[in-house]
Amino acid sequence: MKLSITDNVHLVEPGDFEPSEHWYPRVLNSNIHPLVSHFLYLSNEQYIERYCRLNPEANPEAIAKILNYKPKYFKWSGTDMMHITNQLGNKKLTVIETNSCPSGQKSMPLLNLNVEKGGYKRLIEETFLPAVNAHKETGKLAVIYDKNPMENVGYASTLADAFNEDVLLAKFEKDDPNPPAKFIDNKLHIRNEEEEWEPIRAAFRYVTQIPWSRIPVGSKTLLLNPIEACLAGGRNKSEAYGAYQAFNEEFKEDGISINTPKTFLDVRLGELPTYFEKMGKSMVIKVPDSNAGQGVYTITSETELNKAMTELQQNPPEDTYLIQQLIYSNYIKGASKKDSWYHVGTIPDKKNRSYAFDLRLMMSSTNEGIRPLAIYSRRARLPLNQPLPEGADSWELYGTNLSVKQMEGWSYDDERLMLYDIRNFANMGLGIDELISGFIQSAMATYAIDQNAIKKFEK
Numbered sequence: 001m002k003l004s005i006t007d008n009v010h011l012v013e014p015g016d017f018e019p020s021e022h023w024y025p026r027v028l029n030s031n032i033h034p035l036v037s038h039f040l041y042l043s044n045e046q047y048i049e050r051y052c053r054l055n056p057e058a059n060p061e062a063i064a065k066i067l068n069y070k071p072k073y074f075k076w077s078g079t080d081m082m083h084i085t086n087q088l089g090n091k092k093l094t095v096i097e098t099n100s101c102p103s104g105q106k107s108m109p110l111l112n113l114n115v116e117k118g119g120y121k122r123l124i125e126e127t128f129l130p131a132v133n134a135h136k137e138t139g140k141l142a143v144i145y146d147k148n149p150m151e152n153v154g155y156a157s158t159l160a161d162a163f164n165e166d167v168l169l170a171k172f173e174k175d176d177p178n179p180p181a182k183f184i185d186n187k188l189h190i191r192n193e194e195e196e197w198e199p200i201r202a203a204f205r206y207v208t209q210i211p212w213s214r215i216p217v218g219s220k221t222l223l224l225n226p227i228e229a230c231l232a233g234g235r236n237k238s239e240a241y242g243a244y245q246a247f248n249e250e251f252k253e254d255g256i257s258i259n260t261p262k263t264f265l266d267v268r269l270g271e272l273p274t275y276f277e278k279m280g281k282s283m284v285i286k287v288p289d290s291n292a293g294q295g296v297y298t299i300t301s302e303t304e305l306n307k308a309m310t311e312l313q314q315n316p317p318e319d320t321y322l323i324q325q326l327i328y329s330n331y332i333k334g335a336s337k338k339d340s341w342y343h344v345g346t347i348p349d350k351k352n353r354s355y356a357f358d359l360r361l362m363m364s365s366t367n368e369g370i371r372p373l374a375i376y377s378r379r380a381r382l383p384l385n386q387p388l389p390e391g392a393d394s395w396e397l398y399g400t401n402l403s404v405k406q407m408e409g410w411s412y413d414d415e416r417l418m419l420y421d422i423r424n425f426a427n428m429g430l431g432i433d434e435l436i437s438g439f440i441q442s443a444m445a446t447y448a449i450d451q452n453a454i455k456k457f458e459k
Contacts, residue, residue, distance in 0.1 A: 002153065004195040008171040008180040012143075012156040014164050019116050022154030023106050024414055027219035030421035032109040036375065039435045040111055044369050045066070046366050054433060057255030063440065065254075068369040073457075074229040074450040075127055078362040079442035082435065083344045084327050087337035091344060093438045094259040094327070095244070096358065098445045100225045100234025101206045104362040106150050108374035109421045111257050119362075119374045120151075120158040124204075126371075127364040128224050129162050132202040135222040139199035142168040142190055144181055145206040155204050168198065172343060174209045183214075188221035190308020210289070211235065217261055217457060232453035236286040237322050238265050258444050261341070262325035264436040269312055275323050280335075287315070296401075298316050298326060300394040329356070329384040329397060345384045346418075347429050353383035356402045357418060357428060361442045366420070370443045377418040378402050 002010045019028060042050075044067040052060045077100065081093040110118045127459040132141070141159055145152040149171075156169045168190045172181045180191045189197035202222040207215060212235075215227045225234065233240030244258040244263070251257065261284075267275055276283060276299060285308055289293030297308040312321070328342040345354035363372050378400040382388065388397060402416060418424050 002156075002169065006180060006191050006195065007178070008173075008176070009191055010156075010169040011193075012153065012160050012167040012169050013164075014160045016160060017117060017120075017154065017157035022120065022150055022157075023108075023118075024417070027107060027109055027419060027421075028422065030068070030109045030419055033420055033422050033425035036420040036425060036435070037111060039432050039439075040372055040375075042436075044371070047436050048437060050433070050436050054437070055255065059254035062251055062254035062256055066370070066440070066443050069365075069443075069447050069450075071365050071370075071446065071450040073232065074100065074180075074234060074446055075131070075228055075365040076100075076102070076123060076224055076362075077229075077234065077364075077442070077446045077449075078104055078360055079438075079445050081238055081359045081361070081438055082327060082443060083357070083359065083428075083430065084341045085269065085344050086339070086341050087331045091434075092259055093434060093441055094341070095262060095445050096261075097235060097237055098240055098442070098449060100229040101208045101211075101448075102360065102362050103148055103151060103419055104360055105154060105374055106148075106377040107417055109419060116450055117154075117158050117161075120154045120208060121162075123364050123373060124155065124158045124162050126201075126366040128159070128204060129230075130367070131224070132163075132222060135202055137187070137201040137220055137222065139187075139201035139221070140168055140190075141165060142170060142181075142188065142200045142203040143206070144170050144172040144188070144190075144203050146171065146173045146209050148206060152204075152206050155206075159204060168192070168200070172207055172214065174213055179214070181214075181221065183216050185392065186216050186220045188219065188223075197249070208235070216217065228453045228457050229449065232456050233449035234290050237286050238320075239452065240445070241265060241322065243448040243452035246452065247444060256440075256444065259441060260324075260449060261327060264319040264323040267323050268320055269309060269315075269317070272305065272309055272312075272323075273320070276302075279325065282326040282328070284324040284326050285312075286324065287312075288320075290320050296399070298394040298398045300326070304393055311434040324436040326398070327356075343384055344429060346379060347427050348385070349427075352385070353385050354385045356378040356398055356400060359428075359430075359438055361438050363439070363442055363446065370446060372439050372442075373418050377420070379416050379418055381416065 002012045048063045079098045080096045085091045143156040156167045160167045170181045188200040192198040205223045233243045248257040283298040343356040348354045357377045362374040382396040
């Protein structure tokens with residue numbers, strides 16, 4: 001951490017960037033897989049041509065509209081997807097959620113070994129810097145965050161270099177009784193070394209835990225991303241699903257759609273047993289505004305259902321939940337061959353174990369349109385193709401998130417991180433066509449949520 005000037009505020013100066021502080025050690029010593037590098041260097045026109053070659057019903061003009069779109073609120077996003085198949089062998093990537101403060105830089109091997117700041121530099125210089133230069137507010141630059149210091153110090157250091165000025169780095173937690181940051185007349189201020197409130201003209205934001213509790217709509221300080229992106233689906237899963245459905249309706253004549261599991265919104269606690277039966281005695285329960293793997297329950301038995309309902313009883317009684325189809329470990333005999341989806345899983349290892357995994361694709365808005373920025377995967381703890389050990393629950397089989405919430409803060413189970421490097425990428429069984437398809441799905445989800453934000457906040 002850099003020079004401390006007050007409680008939870010640090011001063012980051014030009015020249016402070018240290019690569020060893022902003023990547024996991026094994027990422028620093030890895031080399032990106034050539035296929036992944038090739039994917040990231042393709043132009044948007046090449047993505048469109050290839051996607052439409054594989055999906056002849058897709059209208060290339062509609063895809064171009066998505067990739068050339070300039071988001072107003074949602075300029076930086078990360079989409080989590082899963083690689084699934086059905087009994088007919090129809091493989092696809094399905095969108096699980098889209099994040100408005102996505103992690104991923106610390107897990108991404110360098111695309112160019114001569115650019116030591118990697119994706120930090122591309123995001124700050126290609127997305128944030130042009131927006132800041134066009135913004136008319138005065139004040140200092142800042143990074144505000146509530147977790148993931150490895151990446152946020154990296155962003156602050158990159159920001160300091162890009163503008164050649166000092167940057168204030170403030171830890172802005174939801175339960176802090178004396179927070180180092182606050183909004184005065186909708187403009188962000190951060191406490192400086194003289195215990196004065198310093199106005200901020202622009203801030204990179206990685207505030208993920210109920211961010212609307214301390215960040216207002218209509219911020220005068222330029223934020224990447226503003227809170228509108230969270231409220232429109234970047235942090236609220238129900239809003240996101242509504243945005244996806246609106247997108248699918250808008251583009252249904254163009255042969256494109258956002259793939260999602262079967263989903264039900266606004267389900268009350270007492271209705272969960274009914275949905276458990278309706279969904280074939282398996283489902284996923286999600287608290288709509290949760291994140292980092294919190295508030296998500298995979299349910300495959302009445303025992304797991306009762307345990308989840310006991311925990312959810314602590315929430316306000318008026319709360320509702322999002323219910324989704326569970327993507328299975330294997331096809332279940334007798335189920336619909338077309339509608340029953342299950343994990344493709346990793347390539348079996350030397351012990352013949354195959355694991356469920358997700359794919360996180362981070363992208364940003366640039367002068368070239370929406371562009372992929374970073375990519376990595378996470379696998380579940382237990383293999384799909386072996387019996388679940390006695391006493392284990394289904395989350396061990398299906399849950400892929402690495403964030404672990406502890407009393408003293410957050411930690412990360414990075415042993416399950418799967419890098420897109422020469423050593424690991426082949427273990428996922430993905431090809432360049434899957435990466436292109438995933439990028440198109442992610443761009444569509446980003447477009448949908450940004451359009452939802454415009455509808456919600458510009459009435």
